[in-house]
Amino acid sequence: MTTARTPTGAAPTRGRRAGRSTGDDRETAILATAERLLAQRPFADISIDDLARGAGISRPTFYFYFPSKDAVLLTLLDRVTEEADAAGGVFERLAEDPRAHWRELIARFHATFGGHRDVVLACAQVRGTNAEVRRLWAEVLERWVRAVQAAIEAERARGAAPDGLPARDLAIALNSMNERVWYATFAGDGPAVAERDVVDVLLDVWLIAIYRTTTPPVTASGGTP
Amino acid sequence: MTTARTPTGAAPTRGRRAGRSTGDDRETAILATAERLLAQRPFADISIDDLARGAGISRPTFYFYFPSKDAVLLTLLDRVTEEADAAGGVFERLAEDPRAHWRELIARFHATFGGHRDVVLACAQVRGTNAEVRRLWAEVLERWVRAVQAAIEAERARGAAPDGLPARDLAIALNSMNERVWYATFAGDGPAVAERDVVDVLLDVWLIAIYRTTTPPVTASGGTP
DNA sequence: GACCGCAGTCAACACCGTGTCGAGTCGAAT
DNA sequence: ATTCGACTCGACACGGTGTTGACTGCGGTC
Numbered sequence: 001m002t003t004a005r006t007p008t009g010a011a012p013t014r015g016r017r018a019g020r021s022t023g024d025d026r027e028t029a030i031l032a033t034a035e036r037l038l039a040q041r042p043f044a045d046i047s048i049d050d051l052a053r054g055a056g057i058s059r060p061t062f063y064f065y066f067p068s069k070d071a072v073l074l075t076l077l078d079r080v081t082e083e084a085d086a087a088g089g090v091f092e093r094l095a096e097d098p099r100a101h102w103r104e105l106i107a108r109f110h111a112t113f114g115g116h117r118d119v120v121l122a123c124a125q126v127r128g129t130n131a132e133v134r135r136l137w138a139e140v141l142e143r144w145v146r147a148v149q150a151a152i153e154a155e156r157a158r159g160a161a162p163d164g165l166p167a168r169d170l171a172i173a174l175n176s177m178n179e180r181v182w183y184a185t186f187a188g189d190g191p192a193v194a195e196r197d198v199v200d201v202l203l204d205v206w207l208i209a210i211y212r213t214t215t216p217p218v219t220a221s222g223g224t225p
Numbered sequence: 226m227t228t229a230r231t232p233t234g235a236a237p238t239r240g241r242r243a244g245r246s247t248g249d250d251r252e253t254a255i256l257a258t259a260e261r262l263l264a265q266r267p268f269a270d271i272s273i274d275d276l277a278r279g280a281g282i283s284r285p286t287f288y289f290y291f292p293s294k295d296a297v298l299l300t301l302l303d304r305v306t307e308e309a310d311a312a313g314g315v316f317e318r319l320a321e322d323p324r325a326h327w328r329e330l331i332a333r334f335h336a337t338f339g340g341h342r343d344v345v346l347a348c349a350q351v352r353g354t355n356a357e358v359r360r361l362w363a364e365v366l367e368r369w370v371r372a373v374q375a376a377i378e379a380e381r382a383r384g385a386a387p388d389g390l391p392a393r394d395l396a397i398a399l400n401s402m403n404e405r406v407w408y409a410t411f412a413g414d415g416p417a418v419a420e421r422d423v424v425d426v427l428l429d430v431w432l433i434a435i436y437r438t439t440t441p442p443v444t445a446s447g448g449t450p
Numbered sequence: 451g452a453c454c455g456c457a458g459t460c461a462a463c464a465c466c467g468t469g470t471c472g473a474g475t476c477g478a479a480t
Numbered sequence: 481a482t483t484c485g486a487c488t489c490g491a492c493a494c495g496g497t498g499t500t501g502a503c504t505g506c507g508g509t510c
Contacts (some may be wrong), residue, residue: 064488141416180402184397
């Protein structure tokens with residue numbers, strides 16, 4: 001096969017089948033239509049025909065650009081996870097002001113998910129039925145769990161955080177909490193924390209779970225400054 | 226209408242349309258088939274025809290008993306939530322041994338969900354597309370959040386737990402964490418805590434988040450025994 | 451003991467969304 | 481001018497859903 005270059009660089013192209021050329025705008029038109037419709041109604045209520053008509057093409061032509069409706073969503077999700085992963089550098093100078101850095105981390109996630117809530121919500125909905133979405137989401141989560149696990153271990157090593165649960169288990173629990181709480185908050189579904197407060201609530205639980213206090217010690221190893 | 230009596234007492238009957246009579250076993254046959262098939266493949270891959278044939282009836286006859294495929298799942302979910310709610314009495318003598326009681330609470334939930342994981346997983350999958358499932362689940366969660374919130378406030382009142390986050394927000398965060406962690410563990414999907422450890426991991430986070438320690442003070446107000 | 455009504459049953463149908471196939475158009479390169 | 485491949489769509493086959501209308505058999509009732 002030709003593994004043609006794609007807008008997203010190295011990725012094995014979730015979108016167009018091959019080649020390059022004019023239809024690039026068609027592809028983005030489909031994506032844009034999907035995002036627009038997603039703001040109006042749930043993913044399940046959007047047919048391929050809707051997407052095609054919205055992009056000014058016929059249904060068979062849609063299949064030239066995407067193998068399925070889900071693939072469109074996957075492409076949209078790729079963008080979001082890319083943006084989320086970009087929040088990675090936060091861990092570097094954690095010890096200088098742990099509280100501020102953890103907050104920054106959570107706040108960035110919140111901003112990313114909140115800024116694309118329609119896409120994220122739609123993904124949560126199809127995660128049940130689509131293995132590919134499930135896989136991609138699991139990957140993203142795994143990266144974040146690993147990063148948080150490493151940060152917790154570092155904080156324990158420098159004496160700022162006490163020992164306790166295996167760092168990985170703790171990281172999984174905290175990330176899971178965030179995911180579910182955000183979902184409820186953005187979906188307005190079931191008991192939810194007010195959107196205004198959600199970052200601070202999550203932060204508090206994180207700090208207490210990791211440090212046993214909401215004011216973790218700053219800089220070098222050991223005690224208070 | 227006649228609002229005929231149903232097996233589940235007062236509920237506005239999720240199942241059969243009206244009346245009584247012989248077809249009771251057909252109804253349970255459908256339910257049993259659903260549970261059996263759910264153990265084999267995801268809910269979305271089960272058609273109404275599968276359910277009907279499994280119960281020894283034709284597809285139109287299925288509609289005599291249930292208005293839709295989702296209604297079958299809802300009926301199954303009703304049973305599970307009933308069982309989960311039965312774990313309610315745990316809060317009563319909490320102060321006598323907080324750790325043991327919180328553990329009991331979490332363990333009971335774990336047992337209930339684990340014992341019906343196929344149903345619970347299926348519900349999680351259709352929650353995205355079915356408002357009724359979403360509503361019912363939200364109700365259950367809300368009951369639990371309220372109970373936990375009240376317990377936290379009581380522990381704070383007796384001086385066993387320090388002040389901090391609003392009790393409701395904390396209760397939401399902790400319940401959300403549990404839900405998501407269980408989901409991952411039972412579904413084997415994405416980063417998950419080992420099933421053996423999951424109760425203890427969750428318990429640890431709960432205790433630390435509520436008491437700032439994994440060994441909360443026992444009995445009456447104040448200090449160690 | 452004919453009749454009614456109703457729980458229970460299903461063949462057949464109408465409908466909708468998906469995915470595919472084959473026949474095309476058109477512009478750039480040869 | 482022809483060829484090639486990107487691109488397009490009408491028309492179809494398929495599978496699942498939900499409904500209709502006709503049928504069966506049984507308990508009650510005059």
